[in-house]
Amino acid sequence: MPPGFYTQPVLDLARALIGCTLTIEGVGGMIVETEAYHAGDPASHSHAGPTSRNRAMWGPAGYAYIYRIYGIHWCLNVVGGDEPGAAVLIRALQPTHGLDRMRARRGITDERALCSGPGKLCQALGITGALDGHTLAAAPFALTPGEPLPTVTGPRIGISKAADEPWRFGVAGSRFLSRPFPPPNVQPA
């Protein structure tokens, strides 16, 4: 990724990650949906300061913060932003690499459902807590830039605090989102 990419303000980073391609051991796709979280944000895991779980959020930008949610699923974040304790949740991918591998891990064949949610994409890519705190700049991860795309914004999903903040970003009109965005709010690339 370009110099300074991960240390731009976290809202800019969340939007900049849209269209980039993320793979793990060659399996993955184009990022089509993200959400931003930061230390001053009541909905963020980092809001109450460093803990054993959110340790990676206070570490260097460009690393992974991975946690388990509801005791069942894994969620992947890209640590970054211009101040400590911020990260971008990767919510959905458009599958492009290793479709067969994803189908085997997910136990389904529907391409649209392989990575259309934060827990789904971690299952499809084989992401677990073993990769928490790992850099995104080296194997098994690969994160590469993409073409700028028109984006949409809206409130984040599944939270109860700061629920009105429009800190969710997505590719306009994508069929691979975890859920549709409230219309109409397309923004140019």
Next chain:
DNA sequence: CCGCTGATAATCT
């Protein structure tokens, strides 16, 4: 298409 519900356990208070 939409909304509801149970599963399931780490984390934090």
Next chain:
DNA sequence: GATTATCAGCGGA
């Protein structure tokens, strides 16, 4: 002891 950045399956329109 309550909460949780979720998902699959179900039933109904």
